[in-house]
Amino acid sequence: THMLRGIRTAADFEYERGLSQINKLMLPEIESIFLLTLPEHTPVNSTIIRDIIRNGGDASQFIPASIDIRQYI
Known part of the structure; x- marks a missing residue:
């Protein structure tokens, strides 16, 4: 099982690394994959x-066009 996580900054990486380690302890079969954002998207959250x-x-x-944001607000 894989979990994809987006990384924008070094702070994101530190947070996600800790989360990944806890997930691995709880469910050893989980692998975290970190995806780096494009620089122009770094400030977007x-x-x-x-x-x-x-x-x-x-x-x-x-x-993304495939997301209907109205269902989330």
């Missing part, structure tokens, strides 16, 4: 996306 949408902005450039 779920809080920013929610704030854009809550304030009536268009966050579609940050969300």
